[in-house]
Amino acid sequence: MEEKIEKLIQWLQEQVKNANLNGLVVGISGGIDSAVVAHLIKRAFPNNSLGVIMPCKSNPKDVEDAMKVVESSGINYVKIDLTETHNVLFTSIEKELKDKGEWDKEKARLGDANMRARLRMTTLYAVANNFGYLVTGTDNAAEWYTGYFTKYGDGGVDLVPLVNFTKGEVREMAKVLGVPKEIIEKAPSAGLWEGQTDENEMGTTYEMIDKYLKGEAVPDKDKQVIERMHRISEHKRNLAAKPPKF
Secondary structure (H helix, E strand, O other), X not given: OHHHHHHHHHHHHHHHHHOOOOEEEEXXXXXXXXXXXXXXXXXXXXXXXXXXXXXXXXXXXXXXXXXXXXXXXXXXXXXXXXXXXXXXHHHHHHHHHHHOOOOOHHHHHHHXXXXXXXXXXXXXXXXXXHHXXXXXXXXXXXXXXXXOOOOOOOOOOOEOOOOOXXXXXXXXXXXXXXXXXXXXXXXXXXXXXXXXXXXHHXXXXXXXXXXXXXXXXXXXXXXXXHHHHHHHOHHHHOXXXXXXXX
C-alpha cells in the first residue's frame, strides 16, 4: 500500500502542475474517505494544501472528528458554518413552492440533504479560487460505481484520487497514513439526518460492494441492489446529456 500511496501523491502533484495551479483543497467531514484525502494532499503539498470543515445542520461529533483529522494530518484548515446559509435558501424555496401549492414534503428531506452537499461544493470552489487550488474529491470505488454521491455536490470536484480503491483498501490506506483509529472504525455516514448510515440507506454493505467490484460472488439480493444503483446513477458519472446534431 505504501507504493500505491506514493504513486497517488505523485499523481496529485502532476495534476496540479498540469493545471498550472498551486495546490489542493478538500472538504473534511470527519469520515474516513476525507481523512485519507486530507493526509494525501498534505503529503503532496505540505505548504499548499487546505482542509475545509463545513458544518451544516451537522452532528457536533462530526466536527470533533474532522478536527482529529486536522491534527493527525497537520493540514492547514478553515471552518465555515453553512447552517444559516442553508436555512435561508431552503426556507425561501419551501415558501415559494408552498405558496404555489406545489411543495412535496416527502421529497423535502432528500432535497435538503442534497442542497447541503451542493453548498459545500460551492464553498470549496470559492475557497479554491482564492488560493489557486484544485478541489479534491473523496469518493471511493464503491461510492462511484453505485452513484452514492450528490451530483454537483460531493461529486462536483476536479480530482477523485480514491475512485479506484475499494472501501477496504481505503481503510488499509488510512492505517498506513496514520488516520485516527476512531475515524477508521466509525460507521460510514453522510450525516444527512439523525441516525443515517450509508449502508442502511443503500440496502447493502460496503463489504458486498467491494466483493462485487473485485468479481467475487455476492448474494443475489445484494447483486440486484448494486446493479440497480449503478444503472440509475449513470447520469451522475457523465457530463450533461446532449442531443445529436439535427
